[in-house]
Amino acid sequence: MTKLFSYSVLAAASALAAMGAQAQEFPASGRPITIVVPFTAGGPTDRVARDLALALAKPLGGASIIIDNTAGAGSSIGTAKVARAAPDGYTLLLNHIGMATMPGLYRKLPFDVEKDFSYLGIVNDVPMTLIGKPNLPANNYKELTSYIAANKATINLANAGIGSASHLCGLLFQSAIKTELTGVPYKGAAPAIADLMGNQVDLLCDQTTNTTQQIEGKKVKAYAVTTAKRLTTPGLKDLPTMQEVGVAGFEVTIWHGLYAPKGTPPAIVKRLNDALKVALKDPVFVKNEEALGAVVASDKRVEPAEHQKFVAAEIAKWTPIIKAAGVYAD
Template identity: 50%
Template structure:
């Protein structure tokens, strides 16, 4: 009798688990969702996240709370999400640093490709090479000449190892074969504040963080890192137009969930992301910031996973050649 009771209990437990899983997914989300941004508030990735989180929350019928967990080039926030319960209530919105950290960091607290489930790509943001408003060089050619002649004096701000601004700067220095004095910050928000105040000379940052400052004449723009000019900055030449071919980099963003999240929940999140990217306000705000939503084909788990894998392969040799690593 006891053996039968135990057996009945085990069978019932499995049956209950089977029923509760889909039922819970059907009710998802039943409470607010946290979306982790692995950088400080006020930066470009934070801006993208808040726009998308608001639109997705409206579609899902629950608030998506944005939480900034900065530090270690985005790996602290990513690590937190990797360890979170895979219930769909803790998500990560990360940029290209998700790919480069796989090579930059000797020891990561997670397996980049296998510690997450994928929701979809969000956007691919152009970069701009900018400087304080009163910086002497007037165009990209004179900037390169000035940087080479004053490499020990020119200061380049970035948001820390692995940040988009760090990667863009690393590529720029590689292209001009000159190492500048770098000043790392905990985010592009404080870096931009010091650039505006004249405490540092230059930086490379996403249009989501620089467009309004460029239009307002508060900083000087030398080039964009795109093949074509950015629609919101028609007077800023591409790097190739300005005389630096091959200086191309876009900072793509994607949404991730902890590994083991149910397919039903992931499907809801992907559908919500695709709906959010068609929201007129998101489209307009993205355009104002110099970017555009990802296509429906890209805003999928397969689209994001393929992008992440290819970007790891693309940046690994660049980082190894530069000999830049972090513990």
């Protein structure tokens, strides 16, 4: 029994030593890390990934970090690519709220969001704004609700495509006001905003990264922000929150998180998480995120376990809303 105990202690000590060495050696000199972005280049998520890659490289010993844009099917193609990758820390995923909405949007996915990834931490939150066309009669949220009540059969709500951030925000808005509006899907946020400014559609709920300039330039009417607190951005600080105008519990932010394939060694997960925490405090990264209208994560969600709990809660939040709307993307 004593010998067996000794062998067990030695085995455990050897395993710990191996894990420690593994973390110290990661990333290996000359071997790049790839961050898969499941969207096309040039979009908000791609920009976040490229800024994050620069900030992550420093605490990872100057590692080379490559961005791989594998877009399509509402981010599920790129996400599946990472789920299938070797769990060695060299292939990561940066994805947004789509990680929480894909389980509700797709009848069948080639991966399980909650089981097939090692969670590394939340990166940021991007607020959203509810805006209207320039000639909409309503000038504030109270007037807007009255206008909707009187004209709900003819009012339309634009979005950037099924499963997009604006689509999800729109679904939650309709659920909150218990009114179904006519949806007008576009192939991206840019054409949706262009038509809104041209008075071709009535309403849109989209990210500050896409709406701040139009709001500041008074090219659209702004009614509320979707955060729990008012924003500090000069052109948006006077906008009330949805909760302030009476929509209890309405809070939507388009968060981004970092992931590795399931089975990534705990020592490497810790190494990546430690590096992420340093990157999130990098002054250049913070400045770049503020320019996008994003808020860099600084709460407990930067911890892997809390990140996973948060995504599970977001899945529970969005799935019934998506299913109630009867929206599916096969």
